[in-house]
Amino acid sequence: METKHKEQLVEFLQSMYAAKKFKKLKPHSNSDNSFNVSLKVSGYNQLNLMVSDLLKASIFLLHHDAPSLPSHTVNTDINVMTLLEIALQLLPEEEMELLDELYKLNLKV
Incomplete structure (x- = not known):
């Protein structure tokens, strides 16, 4: 068997x-x-909006008034740390370095 x-x-x-x-x-x-x-994603703008939304949701859930909101408004099962970790991973670090370099070039012009 x-x-x-x-x-x-x-x-x-x-x-x-x-x-x-x-x-x-x-x-x-x-x-x-x-x-x-x-x-x-359709581009950096959409990526930026996604990271922004994740951060806004995390801020909202961590806000001191969030637990006092009606239960249908806030799902307490949401793991804010996971949202923040996702947002951190989505940030385009290398592209931001490129933007810094382009900005420095712009200042010289």
């Missing part, structure tokens, strides 16, 4: 591998324990 279960498990795993259903997470090249997730 146990052999039958092992065979079924092996068949299931082979079918999952062949079907390639796990597409969202891509293994990170430098780590065994982390993955990359692709996020489609």
Whole structure:
């Protein structure tokens, strides 16, 4: 009976591998324990708006009046730290360095 279960498990795993259903997470090249997730945006403006919205939601949820709002307004199950971590990861650091360089060039002109 146990052999039958092992065979079924092996068949299931082979079918999952062949079907390639796990597409969202891509293994990170430098780590065994982390993955990359692709996020489609129309440009830097949309990316900026997404980060801004994450930060605004976090500020709102951390505000001292938020817990006193009606329960249908605030979901207390929201993990603000997760929102802040996402916002931090979305910030385009290298592009900001480029903007600094362009700004310095603009000051010279």
